[in-house]
Each structure stands twice: as structure tokens, then as C-alpha cells.
Amino acid sequence: xxxxxxxxxxxxxxxxxxxxxxxxxxxxxxxxxxxxxxxxxxxxxxxxxxxxxxxxxxxxxxxxxxxxxxxxxxxxxxxxxxxxxxxxxxxxxxxxxxxxxxxxxxxxxxxxxxxxxxxxxxxxxxxxxxxxxxxxxxxxxxxxxxxxxxxxxxxxxxxxxxxxxxxxxxxxxxxxxxxxxxxxxxxxxxxxxxxxxxxxxxxxxxxxxxxxxxxxxxxxxxxxxxxxxxxxxxxxxxxxxxxxxxxxxxxxxxxxxxxxxxxxxxxxxxxxxx
Numbered sequence: 001x002x003x004x005x006x007x008x009x010x011x012x013x014x015x016x017x018x019x020x021x022x023x024x025x026x027x028x029x030x031x032x033x034x035x036x037x038x039x040x041x042x043x044x045x046x047x048x049x050x051x052x053x054x055x056x057x058x059x060x061x062x063x064x065x066x067x068x069x070x071x072x073x074x075x076x077x078x079x080x081x082x083x084x085x086x087x088x089x090x091x092x093x094x095x096x097x098x099x100x101x102x103x104x105x106x107x108x109x110x111x112x113x114x115x116x117x118x119x120x121x122x123x124x125x126x127x128x129x130x131x132x133x134x135x136x137x138x139x140x141x142x143x144x145x146x147x148x149x150x151x152x153x154x155x156x157x158x159x160x161x162x163x164x165x166x167x168x169x170x171x172x173x174x175x176x177x178x179x180x181x182x183x184x185x186x187x188x189x190x191x192x193x194x195x196x197x198x199x200x201x202x203x204x205x206x207x208x209x210x211x212x213x214x215x216x217x218x219x220x221x222x223x224x225x226x227x228x229x230x231x232x233x234x235x236x237x238x239x240x241x242x243x244x245x246x247x248x249x250x251x252x253x254x255x256x257x258x259x260x261x262x263x264x265x266x267x268x269x270x271x272x273x274x
Contacts, residue, residue, distance in 0.1 A: 002273045003253075005039065005048060008232070008246060009266045010211070015246065018268070019053040026253030027068035028268035030261055031096075032076040037268050040068050045081060062092055062101050068256045069112040072096055073119045078141075080104075080112045080122060091124060093141065104139060106146055114160040114258050116185070123159045123168060136170055138185075149187030157224075158202040160258055161185070162237065163209035169193070171201045171214075178224075180214055180239065193239035198231075202255055205237055208264030212237045215254055216244065226252040227272060249273065 005019040005028060018037070025041035028048075037048045038058070043065035045058040060066065062083045069089065070081035079096045082089045088108035094101035109127040116123070121138045126146075128135075135150040136159045150156045154174025161168055168185055171178045175192065180203045183190035193203075199217035201224045206212070216231045217224070228251045231244040248254070248271035255269045 003041075004271050004273065005037065005053070005268065006271065007261075007266050007268050010234075011265060013245075018050070019048055019055075021055065024253065024272070025055070026270060027070065027256040028259050028270060029071045029257050030259060030268055031072050032074060032262050034262050038070060038072065038079075039270070040066050040070060045070060059098060060092070060094060060101050064090075067111075068253055069124075071112065071114060071257045073115050074117055075119055078119070080115070082110065082112050091122070093122075104141070110137075111157075112257075113158060116161050117163065117165040123161060125157045125159065136168070136187075147187070149183065150190065156181075158256070160202075160204050162205045163207055169203040169205055169212065171203060177219075177221075178217075180212075194242070200233075204255065204258050204260060204267070206260050206264035206267075207262060209237065210264065211235070212239070213255070213260075213267060215251070217251060224252050226250070230254065232267075232269060246271075 003021050003025045007016045025039045029038045045066050046055040064083040064085040066083050080093050082091050090108050091105035091110040091112050092101040093104050111125045114123045123138050125134050126137050133152050134155050136156045137146045137148050139146045154172050156172045159168050159170040169182050172181050178199045180193045180200050182193050197219045199221040201215045203214040212235050216233050230250050232246040234245045235242040250271045259268045
């Protein structure tokens with residue numbers, strides 16, 4: 001298995017290879033300074049400097065296996081990540097330059113997905129109690145109770161704040177198969193953005209507010225598995241003008257977390273070959 005970390009430039013309409021490795025890496029997240037990407041692999045986190053692409057280990061100080069749920073705060077000062085330990089995925093925040101990580105979710109089975117644009121809140125997917133149902137939650141970084149935004153009725157996942165913090169995009173299968181949804185940041189006004197036959201996951205609105213990308217699986221796909229023929233679809237934030245701009249082998253690991261360049265001119269992703 002080879003993992004190919006790449007960047008898609010919107011203006012040029014083409015892919016630029018960044019790094020190829022002989023094992024699985026996943027979920028690129030772009031630092032707000034624009035100088036490096038963050039990925040996970042082999043249970044750890046790694047920085048990839050764009051001027052000298054290579055995997056540089058990030059020391060979290062947390063025992064367990066880091067999964068592909070991680071991302072920098074909008075000012076680049078903090079790093080949120082998830083680590084799988086005995087009871088499931090736990091969510092932590094640490095200084096991006098290094099330091100002590102602190103748990104932030106009130107319970108395991110929490111999967112980070114994004115920051116509000118002001119850096120004040122985290123948005124994530126979680127399952128609580130004995131339920132296997134996954135819903136969307138937010139949590140103030142300063143402390144306090146988490147807020148449940150969706151109320152069951154299907155698997156909800158992949159949340160990401162819009163550029164101005166007023167809306168959250170996510171994917172949900174409550175109508176039969178996963179489609180892209182949008183709601184106000186307080187959970188009100190939830191509605192499907194569009195409907196098609198593909199199984200659609202991981203919506204990511206651009207920081208400039210002009211674009212939305214998501215991952216389209218083949219019809220009939222269950223969950224978000226790896227190593228399938230998938231497409232990255234570019235559209236407007238209202239779901240119109242949808243275009244399949246990258247056709248790759250991927251899925252799980254391709255773009256699980258926010259992956260736009262800080263100025264919205266490009267996005268990063270991973271695809272795979274045998």
C-alpha cells in the first residue's frame with residue numbers, strides 16, 4: 001500500500017504531488033500559517049513541511065493510538081486530536097508547538113472534526129451512554145457542558161463549520177444513505193443540502209466562503225470504508241454547480257478533517273495505490 005499526499009490547486013485545476021510513503025497516512029489538515037500539513041499514520045501524528053516534504057513526528061504525550069480526527073485552531077496556536085484508548089476515541093487539546101495535552105470531551109466515543117472560526121468551540125461526532133447512535137455535538141473550549149445538535153434519526157458525522165461560523169455542514173443517512181446536510185450553529189433549521197444517488201461524506205466549506213468540497217462514494221456503500229473508487233466533488237456552499245474534480249482510490253483517510261489552504265485557493269487530500 002502506498003499513500004500519496006497531494007494538493008489540488010483550484011486556479012490551475014490540477015493536482016500537485018507532495019509526498020508518497022509506503023504505508024497508510026490519512027486526513028491532511030492545513031496549518032493556518034500555510035507552511036505545513038498535519039496527517040496521522042501508524043497511531044501517531046506527523047507534520048509535513050511543504051518546503052521539504054517528510055513526516056515529522058508530533059509528540060502528544062498521550063498513550064494510545066491517534067486516529068484521523070485532528071486539526072489546528074484558526075489561529076494555529078492549538079491542536080485538537082483524538083486518541084483511541086481502552087474505552088474508545090477520546091478528544092484532547094494541546095499547544096500546537098508542544099506541551100501537555102488535556103482531555104476536553106466529557107466522555108469517550110468522541111471524534112473531533114472542526115473548530116468554530118473564532119476558535120471558541122469544537123464541533124465533533126459522538127455516541128453517548130449505551131447508544132450506538134452517533135450525533136453532532138459542540139463544546140466551548142473555555143469549559144462547560146457539551147451541546148447536542150442532532151437528535152438521532154440516522155448516523156450523523158463529519159461536521160465542519162462554515163466560514164463565518166453561522167452554519168455547520170455534516171453528513172447524515174437518516175433518509176436512507178448519507179447525504180450532505182446543513183444547519184444553523186445552534187442546531188436549528190437542519191435540512192439536506194441536495195440529494196443524489198451517491199453516498200456523500202465529509203463536507204468541508206472553504207475559508208473564503210466560496211466553495212464546498214465533499215467525498216462521494218459509489219451508490220450502495222455502507223459507512224465510509226477505505227480503498228474504493230471515490231470522487232472529491234466541488235460545489236457552491238448552497239450545493240449547486242456540483243463537479244467531480246478528482247477521481248481516486250480512497251475514502252476513509254482521504255479528507256476526514258478540514259483540509260483547505262488558509263486562503264481557500266487549494267485543498268489537500270490523500271489517495272492510495274497498491
